[in-house]
Amino acid sequence: MTGRLLRRLLLGIVTIAGVYTLTFVMVISVPGNPLQQSERNMPPEVEQALKARYRMDNNWIYFGQFLKGAVRLDFGPAFTYADWTCNQILMHSLPVSLVIGLLAILIAVGVGVPAGVLGAVYRNSWLDGAVLGVVLLGISLPTFVTGSVLLTVFAVYLRLLPVGGWGTLAHLPLPCVTLALPYAAYIARLTRMSMLDVLGSDFIRTAVAKGLPRRVVIGRHAMKVAFLPVVSFLGPATAQAMTGSFVVEKVFGVPGLGQHFVNAALNRDAGLILSTVLVFSSLLVVFNLVVDLLYAWLDPRMVDAL
């Protein structure tokens, strides 16, 4: 078990190395970057000095330098934010996104799993229809629309919550719910589907035949198996939610990490792109490991498959 986990971890590190290399190649092959704007009309000496300041005089030296720093968790200067290093940007924005993302995933699981179970157990009833309605709302409207509608209703008309910003507990519900909605919808879909599969299997029939109450059959026997696909979805989903969403941050004025993914890419800010990508892929590897552990705990047969 430990050996297998170690192998997984090693594979994860190889993947991160691949992600880093590929991102680097993309960054240097996409035209334009903050240091070479022709309209500025810089003297060549100044351009050279600028490049040296940002360690960009040679792409492959930069590749090594950045990697050397990143291993020691020092991501160097951000190209388009004067006086900010990537570390400072991450320190300010990552905790915000971690909090929102974690809460959003908790909401999504808390809403999506019961909804999916109810939909499967009371198949084709009005309850199933109601679940379907919420699911469809979640998957067929973009986040910027649901977020703006929630904002208008709860902050502008009902005046229950602040319009935007960050700092108090009252700022949390709207962004978290907005971010949770698509995940909740997907989890409800997934749970319902796998629950329907499980409810048709032999061991459930046995449990019912033994005379176990319905609540126990569904809650203890069926849930454990039906939850497996949700667990494997949660790995990448959590990593994604915890690195922030540009739309949610824009709509609610939250200082999270998602905006930096987008702005770094739009500005071709090599340092910031590479650091955000490294943060994302490390989180992804970590959560996939957690998923593997959860799998082994939920389904002992899977230990061998790890």
Added chain:
Amino acid sequence: MSAHRRAIAGAVFLMSLTGVGMLALPVAMDWHNVQDLESAVRHPPSWTPVMAPGRFLSPRDQSSHKELVWRLAHRPVSWFGHDDLGRSLFYRLVLGFLISLAIGIGSAALAVGIGTSWGAVAAYAGGRTDLILMRIVDVLYGLPYTLVAILLEIALSGPLTVLMGEDSKAAQIVILFLAIGGVSWPTMARVVRGQVLSLRHQPFVEAARALGAGPLHILRRHLLPNLVGTIVVYASLVVPQAILQESFLSFLGIGIQQPLPSLGRLAADGVHAVNTFVSFWWLLVFPCGMLGLTLLALNFIGDGLRDALDPKSSAGLLS
């Protein structure tokens, strides 16, 4: 309502909208950018046209036949109101719907093309090739989706505008579906690889090999026909995702560029037009309703197809 019925309803809805859209396309192409800054700025929906009639009468419309077409086409001009430049939201929605659908289908086609060949080659070749190809897919999964889409779009827009002309409207659409399709294929590759792996040792494949068939022939004639169901199901789920992704890029301001509309572009503009002092509700409600219904119909079709074509899942996601 069963998944089967919902899928049919979705297909009928989409096909009738596409039909109407194609009929109105020439008019929409002419009118989607006609501005009326005097009488129609942010005019709310109304049954009767509010734009100055002379505005659309160009000299070539003077013949009696063109006159009739013009009278018919002018009727719905104000049904969905007008935007901040006095442009008809009706015709912008017609054109936006078709553009969004084109981007969705184009992306799905690209994702299917790359994903299927990637997964099939990996599974069929096996060994080291498989290992390397699937490692690359893992790495692509480790990249943030939005970042790659943005970088791809930036990288593609240079060469494609050179290739297709500076102000070519088609170039924008092609760039978008290349960028979105270019990030959507890894899932397809994984699914196809899994299917081919389970098929390649089936007796009919071994028989073909024993008869001397080459790997390409086996892939094309024996394996691909067995994959069609899976491919169609996944492709039908990529289409709504791609449309949603385009709306996200439009929200960032790097999707379809003015004056061309897409459903996502219009919805994003509508979000910006809503404020607390004066409510321009039609600019939000109609594009979002249209986008929501389109995605709903596409998801219904996808689930219906899964029920019909994927023998392994006894119950569709939404059945």
